[in-house]
Amino acid sequence: MHRSKLPNEGITIFSEMSALARRINAINLGQGFPDFTPDQTVIKHLREAFLHSTHQYAPMKGNEKLRKLLADKINFFQNTKLNEENITITAGATQAIFCAITSFIHPEDEVIILDPGYDSYRPSVLFNSGVPVAVPSQPPLFRPDFDRIKDAITDKTKIIIVNTPNNPGTHVWTRQDWENLADILSRREDIIVLSDEVYEHIVFDGKKHVSVLSIDGLKERAIAVYSFGKTFHATGWKIGYAVASNRIIHEFDKIHQYVVYAVNNVMQEGLASYLEHVKQHNGFEVLDQSDFFQKKRDFLYEALSKTRLKPIKPEGTYFMLADYSELSDKPDMEFAIELAHKIGVVTIPLSPLFINQPKELRMIRLCFAKKDETLEQAVAKLSQL
Numbered sequence: 001m002h003r004s005k006l007p008n009e010g011i012t013i014f015s016e017m018s019a020l021a022r023r024i025n026a027i028n029l030g031q032g033f034p035d036f037t038p039d040q041t042v043i044k045h046l047r048e049a050f051l052h053s054t055h056q057y058a059p060m061k062g063n064e065k066l067r068k069l070l071a072d073k074i075n076f077f078q079n080t081k082l083n084e085e086n087i088t089i090t091a092g093a094t095q096a097i098f099c100a101i102t103s104f105i106h107p108e109d110e111v112i113i114l115d116p117g118y119d120s121y122r123p124s125v126l127f128n129s130g131v132p133v134a135v136p137s138q139p140p141l142f143r144p145d146f147d148r149i150k151d152a153i154t155d156k157t158k159i160i161i162v163n164t165p166n167n168p169g170t171h172v173w174t175r176q177d178w179e180n181l182a183d184i185l186s187r188r189e190d191i192i193v194l195s196d197e198v199y200e201h202i203v204f205d206g207k208k209h210v211s212v213l214s215i216d217g218l219k220e221r222a223i224a225v226y227s228f229g230k231t232f233h234a235t236g237w238k239i240g241y242a243v244a245s246n247r248i249i250h251e252f253d254k255i256h257q258y259v260v261y262a263v264n265n266v267m268q269e270g271l272a273s274y275l276e277h278v279k280q281h282n283g284f285e286v287l288d289q290s291d292f293f294q295k296k297r298d299f300l301y302e303a304l305s306k307t308r309l310k311p312i313k314p315e316g317t318y319f320m321l322a323d324y325s326e327l328s329d330k331p332d333m334e335f336a337i338e339l340a341h342k343i344g345v346v347t348i349p350l351s352p353l354f355i356n357q358p359k360e361l362r363m364i365r366l367c368f369a370k371k372d373e374t375l376e377q378a379v380a381k382l383s384q385l
């Protein structure tokens with residue numbers, strides 16, 4: 001018979017909980033997607049592109065105008081000196097993550113993954129016969145533990161994956177965090193830093209996103225990945241980009257060209273036209289969504305603080321963790337399913353987002369990228385707790 005490449009893997013917890021929400025007609029604060037539409041100006045530029053631009057293949061690395069504008073955007077926010085050659089457009093951040101890992105991981109190479117984390121990292125390492133090395137982070141916001149990271153590095157370590165702003169931890173890496181990592185890696189220039197920065201524009205309380213691309217000692221061997229889906233409230237678009245030094249992106253492109261060759265050209269044309277408009281008329285600052293989401297965060301946080309769920313205030317992303325130990329001692333999967341049936345709100349149990357699942361964890365994750373009325377309805381139900 002055929003031998004499975006991922007014998008222990010089922011469907012993801014996100015698919016499972018979204019299916020449950022549909023089945024029992026519950027409010028879905030589980031999977032991370034907005035229930036509102038993108039800005040109509042973006043849609044207008046996309047519509048124009050569908051009517052008037054080419055419907056044939058884009059260049060392998062992506063539309064040149066779009067890549068130039070993205071370089072301008074990153075240079076604006078991060079004070080970097082990138083150009084279009086440093087950027088490749090991908091089918092979402094997930095494809096960029098897969099290609100980045102595939103570009104550098106040979107059998108038995110080790111990849112450090114901070115636990116808990118986004119669920120595609122581990123299987124992408126396994127597809128390449130690499131070894132995922134999970135390093136526990138520090139609850140409740142799951143900040144990086146640099147002593148543990150240092151101890152996990154071996155001669156076989158080839159990549160460390162960082163995610164800031166962090167899902168599900170919701171902490172944001174400071175410049176000091178990056179400098180700690182640069183210090184640890186100072187004698188290991190062979191280790192690539194894969195930095196997942198898809199929530200770059202959602203950082204709260206006046207803090208700013210710091211990209212690996214701005215860090216001396218790391219930027220030369222970094223690959224940062226981004227997602228238009230997150231930036232424009234449109235996760236269904238599945239379009240993103242990878243950014244790296246010439247040496248690194250050249251290796252990345254060799255894999256990318258045989259995974260998709262090039263990404264949806266009309267979308268690229270429309271996004272380039274929109275970003276050009278933004279650059280000329282509003283400035284790249286309008287891409288920042290921190291204030292928009294901070295209001296939603298504060299609303300949910302204050303409402304949950306009045307219940308027996310203990311919410312943990314996020315520093316970034318559109319997720320919030322909550323400790324339910326005052327309400328129940330059941331494992332999180334059981335608790336989340338019971339909660340959905342009992343009050344009609346679907347959340348995500350946290351333990352499936354770990355490689356090494358802690359036994360005593362009593363936490364769920366809620367997504368607040370929802371219309372105010374959806375959040376109000378959810379809060380009315382959660383207030384029963």
Ligand SMILES: Cc1ncc(COP(=O)(O)O)c(C=O)c1O
Binds near residue numbers: 091092093227235239
């Ligand atoms: C941390 C993180 N990285 C990557 C992604 C995937 O981005 P995309 O939809 O562009 O593949 C997500 C989506 O939830 C995410 O939370």
